[in-house]
Every structure is written in structure tokens, then in C-alpha cells.
Amino acid sequence: MQGKSQYNFDFFSFACPDGFKENIVGYVKDLGNKSLQFLHNNEFNVYENGELVGKTRRYMFERPRGFLTKNQNTYYASIWKGQNHLIYPLNVKDSEFYYLIYQGDKMIATIKIDEFTTQKSEYSIYAINEADADFLFIITTLLDFQNLESFDSGNTYTKPSFVSDDLEYFKNKFDPNFIDRIKANN
Amino acid sequence: MIIKVKQTQSYANSVGVSVNIGKKTIYESDNKGIAYEAFINDTQYGKIFFKPAKNYLYM
Numbered sequence: 001m002q003g004k005s006q007y008n009f010d011f012f013s014f015a016c017p018d019g020f021k022e023n024i025v026g027y028v029k030d031l032g033n034k035s036l037q038f039l040h041n042n043e044f045n046v047y048e049n050g051e052l053v054g055k056t057r058r059y060m061f062e063r064p065r066g067f068l069t070k071n072q073n074t075y076y077a078s079i080w081k082g083q084n085h086l087i088y089p090l091n092v093k094d095s096e097f098y099y100l101i102y103q104g105d106k107m108i109a110t111i112k113i114d115e116f117t118t119q120k121s122e123y124s125i126y127a128i129n130e131a132d133a134d135f136l137f138i139i140t141t142l143l144d145f146q147n148l149e150s151f152d153s154g155n156t157y158t159k160p161s162f163v164s165d166d167l168e169y170f171k172n173k174f175d176p177n178f179i180d181r182i183k184a185n186n
Numbered sequence: 187m188i189i190k191v192k193q194t195q196s197y198a199n200s201v202g203v204s205v206n207i208g209k210k211t212i213y214e215s216d217n218k219g220i221a222y223e224a225f226i227n228d229t230q231y232g233k234i235f236f237k238p239a240k241n242y243l244y245m
Binding site for chain 2: 007009120121122123124125126127128129131133134136137138140141144145182183186
């Protein structure tokens with residue numbers, strides 16, 4: 001990226017198949033054996049020298065938890081220079097937080113949150129060497145940026161919304177040895 | 187490949203000027219935003235600067 005490319009971004013809400021309603025967009029999508037209610041979507045576009053090269057959509061959905069309560073979770077679908085990716089936030093062992101990046105059925109990167117506080121955030125990206133570093137850097141900052149609730153409501157941070165590891169659909173995406181393999185080959 | 191990404195400027199501490207009426211930001215100067223830097227093998231790889239209330243911008 002440095003000295004190679006100039007990127008510009010834009011970021012907006014988009015309509016779901018059932019139509020757009022003031023900050024609430026609802027439709028049901030079947031994820032494996034789970035039917036989930038989708039609530040709201042954002043789209044993030046990346047332009048390289050004026051040409052659209054990346055498009056990332058955030059999907060927020062909720063699932064029942066107990067009698068009256070619901071969990072809200074998030075995942076991302078991203079196209080970068082013609083390649084499709086899915087990005088899953090995952091909480092492992094209650095204290096380790098990751099984003100898993102898949103290209104098709106292959107995990108190409110794991111982003112580990114090293115620190116996330118009100119004034120500072122740091123991430124380590126472990127990726128196969130063939131992965132696009134520009135994409136990984138941009139998507140990491142997008143993920144961090146989206147954890148900011150709102151710039152015009154006191155500049156406060158919210159905690160990242162992570163899928164708990166009891167949701168099998170996401171848990172099965174985690175490879176506990178992936179980071180060690182990347183470290184060994186670095 | 188291992189990439190380290192750090193937020194190097196938080197929005198609250200950025201040096202720009204913003205004007206708020208109620209909860210709505212109506213003006214922000216060009217330097218108000220969030221900055222990130224990436225490093226590969228301790229060498230700076232790139233910088234990203236997000237500006238709220240406008241299109242977000244890479245610098």
C-alpha cells in the first residue's frame with residue numbers, strides 16, 4: 001500500500017430484499033440449521049485510484065436466547081478484487097477475540113485483537129503469504145472503526161460484538177493451530 | 187505473514203476542530219479523525235485515516 005496505491009472509502013446503509021426502513025431492515029436467512037433474523041446492514045466500498053475494488057457488507061442478526069431475550073451478532077461478507085470473503089467475529093475462551101477471514105472454504109487470515117480500550121486498539125493479523133496485505137489492513141481498520149458506536153454522541157466506544165463460541169456454525173470455523181503455523185513460516 | 191495494526195490517533199484526541207449542536211456534528215476540520223498504521227516486520231506498511239461526517243479517506 002505504501003507508495004503503491006491510493007484508496008478512498010465510502011460507507012452507507014443499503015436496502016435488503018424486503019426493503020429499507022428507517023435503520024431497521026429485516027429479513028430471514030437460513031444459516032445452516034439456524035434461521036436468523038437480520039436487522040440492519042451497512043456497506044463499505046473501497047476505491048483504488050477511482051476504481052471500485054472492494055465491497056464489504058455488515059450483517060447484523062439476532063437469535064433467540066431464553067424466553068424473552070435475544071442475542072445480536074454480526075458477520076461480514078466482502079468482495080476484494082474479485083475474491084469473495086466471509087469474516088466471522090469469534091470469542092474464544094471468554095478472553096480471546098478474533099476475526100476469522102475465509103476465502104471460500106479456506107481460512108486465509110486470523111485477526112487477533114491484542115488490545116481494545118477507549119483510547120487505543122491494536123491487532124495482529126496472521127495470514128497466509130498469498131493474502132492481500134492491503135485488504136487485510138483495510139478490513140482490520142474497518143472492523144475497529146465499526147466498533148465505534150457513533151461519532152456524534154460523545155465519541156464513546158462500544159465493545160466489539162462477538163459471536164459466543166456456543167454457536168456451532170461459527171465455532172467450527174476456528175482453527176486453533178492456524179496462528180502457530182503462520183508464526184512458524186514467518 | 188504477520189501484520190501489526192495500531193490505532194495511532196483516536197478521535198477524541200485528534201487535533202482537528204469539531205462543532206456540535208446537541209448530538210449532531212455539523213462541522214469538522216480536515217484533521218479530525220482516526221488514524222491507523224500497519225507494520226510488517228517492524229517496518230511501516232501503510233496509514234489509514236478515517237474522517238467522520240464525510241467520506242472516509244485513505245492518506
